Amino acid sequence: MLKTKNFRNERFFGRYLDYEEVSNYLRSLPPAFNLCCQGYSVLKRPIYSLTIGEGKTKVLAWSQMHGNETTSTKALLDFIDWINQDAETFRWYNQRFCLQLIPVLNPDGAVAYTRENAHHADLNRDAITLKQPEARILQKIGAHFKPDFAFNMHDQDSLYGIADANKATILSLLAPALDEARSIPPSRERALQLIAGIAAQINVLIPGHVGRYKDEFNPNCMGEYFQMQGVSTVLFESGHFGRDYTRDQVRKYVFNAFVSALSLLADQAYKNQTTSSYFDIPLNTENFYDLIIRHVEREGAMVDIGLKYVEELKDGKIIFLPRVEKIGNLKGYYGHKEIEGLGQKIDGIPKKNIELNDIIDRIHINNEIFTIDLTNN
Numbered sequence: 001m002l003k004t005k006n007f008r009n010e011r012f013f014g015r016y017l018d019y020e021e022v023s024n025y026l027r028s029l030p031p032a033f034n035l036c037c038q039g040y041s042v043l044k045r046p047i048y049s050l051t052i053g054e055g056k057t058k059v060l061a062w063s064q065m066h067g068n069e070t071t072s073t074k075a076l077l078d079f080i081d082w083i084n085q086d087a088e089t090f091r092w093y094n095q096r097f098c099l100q101l102i103p104v105l106n107p108d109g110a111v112a113y114t115r116e117n118a119h120h121a122d123l124n125r126d127a128i129t130l131k132q133p134e135a136r137i138l139q140k141i142g143a144h145f146k147p148d149f150a151f152n153m154h155d156q157d158s159l160y161g162i163a164d165a166n167k168a169t170i171l172s173l174l175a176p177a178l179d180e181a182r183s184i185p186p187s188r189e190r191a192l193q194l195i196a197g198i199a200a201q202i203n204v205l206i207p208g209h210v211g212r213y214k215d216e217f218n219p220n221c222m223g224e225y226f227q228m229q230g231v232s233t234v235l236f237e238s239g240h241f242g243r244d245y246t247r248d249q250v251r252k253y254v255f256n257a258f259v260s261a262l263s264l265l266a267d268q269a270y271k272n273q274t275t276s277s278y279f280d281i282p283l284n285t286e287n288f289y290d291l292i293i294r295h296v297e298r299e300g301a302m303v304d305i306g307l308k309y310v311e312e313l314k315d316g317k318i319i320f321l322p323r324v325e326k327i328g329n330l331k332g333y334y335g336h337k338e339i340e341g342l343g344q345k346i347d348g349i350p351k352k353n354i355e356l357n358d359i360i361d362r363i364h365i366n367n368e369i370f371t372i373d374l375t376n377n
């Protein structure tokens with residue numbers, strides 16, 4: 001079998017994926033991938049699925065329910081290319097699984113690079129009302145395919161880290177609740193065990209960077225919906241690390257986590273895991289900024305400044321705009337990058353007084369100018 005570690009589908013990289021290119025690639029796959037147009041988005045773009053294998057265990061995985069969350073789509077495209085390049089690998093999955101993959105559930109959001117669909121609706125709040133065609137398509141696929149496991153694949157933003165640690169979250173996982181009491185019937189227990197197994201394996205690659213997503217019950221969410229149907233459901237959230245703003249490093253770990261999940265299912269090794277090892281995974285929490293400028297004087301007071309790089313689609317590429325998110329004491333928070341101001345006075349350029357929500361790409365501390373946009377990092 002091909003080694004997963006550094007494999008990647010070289011057709012796709014960067015934060016923005018061209019939906020035409022993704023569609024063309026899916027359409028070019030051999031017949032054994034069983035491409036199917038499952039229906040159409042609000043703007044009549046086709047929503048494709050692939051169905052692979054004749055094995056016993058049925059796994060449904062979807063990505064880009066939120067159009068601006070492309071990392072796990074890249075990981076699925078890596079997986080597809082990986083099994084397509086090696087007949088033995090393909091056979092291995094074919095014998096054990098029936099996989100149904102939906103690389104892009106929200107093509108209109110993918111093209112516009114928005115979380116929502118073309119009706120400005122969050123598909124992940126539409127599990128009960130089913131007003132949106134994309135949400136109806138996902139539930140129709142679920143009802144028809146009747147998966148044993150569902151993988152609900154997303155991206156989280158760069159403000160997340162591991163609780164009480166200076167470790168950015170690269171991957172966070174959750175077995176969504178199916179009721180207010182967060183009860184654990186056997187179907188959810190299998191998801192907890194699978195997550196404990198994935199976390200243990202991925203922690204070897206990225207020690208301390210795997211988190212447990214916060215557990216809240218919201219029946220409008222798709223993960224909760226599938227869990228409530230008795231499908232063992234796992235939420236994958238691709239996170240952020242260091243200067244990897246294209247997330248082409250992170251995708252590697254998401255791809256490995258996906259492969260790891262299937263391996264644990266294939267030999268049923270996940271059943272050796274306990275629910276307590278799931279609850280031992282440290283919590284994913286908001287304790288990061290993209291950039292922290294520490295100990296600077298602003299309007300006569302000593303403050304720290306936290307900035308986030310806000311994504312914007314421009315000419316088919318994503319640009320990152322440094323936006324001031326927090327001015328105050330940022331003890332207990334970490335920066336993917338930090339600048340130490342040593343108590344000196346700070347000014348923005350060209351606007352001198354730095355305020356919340358300002359987009360600033362250069363700062364002046366004492367006599368030194370720092371460029372803080374990502375082009376110079």
Ligand SMILES: [Zn+2]
Nearest residue numbers: 066069154155
């Ligand atoms: Zn999402």
